[in-house]
Amino acid sequence: MSRITLTQLRKLKSAGEKITCLTAYDASFAHLLDQSGTNILLVGDSLGMVIQGHDSTLPVTVSDMIYHCQQVHRGSEKALLIVDMPFMSYATPDIALESAARLMREGQAQMVKLEGGTWLVETVQMLTERGIPVCAHLGLTPQSVHQIGGYRVQGRTERAAKCIRDDAVALQTAGASLLILECVPGELASDITALLDIPVIGIGAGAACDGQVLVLHDMLGITPGKRPSFSKDFLQEAGSIPAAIEAFINAVKNGTFPGAAHTFE
Ligand code: KIV
Numbered sequence: 001m002s003r004i005t006l007t008q009l010r011k012l013k014s015a016g017e018k019i020t021c022l023t024a025y026d027a028s029f030a031h032l033l034d035q036s037g038t039n040i041l042l043v044g045d046s047l048g049m050v051i052q053g054h055d056s057t058l059p060v061t062v063s064d065m066i067y068h069c070q071q072v073h074r075g076s077e078k079a080l081l082i083v084d085m086p087f088m089s090y091a092t093p094d095i096a097l098e099s100a101a102r103l104m105r106e107g108q109a110q111m112v113k114l115e116g117g118t119w120l121v122e123t124v125q126m127l128t129e130r131g132i133p134v135c136a137h138l139g140l141t142p143q144s145v146h147q148i149g150g151y152r153v154q155g156r157t158e159r160a161a162k163c164i165r166d167d168a169v170a171l172q173t174a175g176a177s178l179l180i181l182e183c184v185p186g187e188l189a190s191d192i193t194a195l196l197d198i199p200v201i202g203i204g205a206g207a208a209c210d211g212q213v214l215v216l217h218d219m220l221g222i223t224p225g226k227r228p229s230f231s232k233d234f235l236q237e238a239g240s241i242p243a244a245i246e247a248f249i250n251a252v253k254n255g256t257f258p259g260a261a262h263t264f265e
Helices: 006-015 027-036 062-075 093-105 118-129 142-148 158-174 186-195 234-238 241-253
Strands: 019-023 040-043 080-084 111-115 134-139 178-182 200-203 211-214
Touching: 006 019, 019 241, 027 040, 027 062, 027 241, 040 062, 040 211, 062 080, 062 093, 093 111, 093 118, 111 118, 111 142, 111 178, 118 134, 118 158, 134 158, 158 178, 158 186, 178 186, 186 200, 211 241, 234 241
Parallel strands: 019 040, 019 211, 040 080, 080 111, 111 134, 134 178, 178 200, 200 211
Antiparallel strands: none
16 A cells, blocks of 8 residues: 555645644554554654653664664555654755665655754755655754753744744745644744645644644653643543544544643743
């Protein structure tokens, strides 16, 4: 069976049907998520924290990402497979091309994701012109946690909101075919979702986005330490892992997640 394509995701956006995405790091969970009908599996560099036990995503390497992407690829057959480009693997366009080629060739990803704004325009052009689809990631970009000064909501001032809006347009124009918006006020995410032709997937960005993504361990309530306030433990109510995944998909599709309690102003 062939995997979901970007064309199909764009059709979901046009039809106003919500897109579901969860992170996956191994074959067993990838299989469960895939069978539940999750549209996108993201091999996130959050694996540095929830799998490897680091306190940030910075120590994750391209080889780590390839290793986990191969497992997720083996465990799934229908979902679009996106892999994160880890810290410093896209510091220049040439480094990005080399890293992305490895992630696609060895990891078997269908798309790569990178964090950052206008400084990535040349890189996004370079990758997409060479047949590597790109998912952009704006708002809270965890690889810049030290620069940002902590895991904080972004885009709260008018100036910061304009900057994220302009970055989103620039990255779409450069060729990005998907955007993840993390931890921004719901109203800003709503504006950007309406402004862009490409699907916008939110995490801590309110219900108006074209779809939602959560870190698997957060939505199962097994993340060590404090769960982010925008996330929800679906396992607690659902009682089993397959039921929790189904509850997440249903809640996103029918617009009940994220609610006001999971959205920033
Ligand atoms: O690494 C990751 O899991 C991510 C999501 C939080 C979007 O980038």
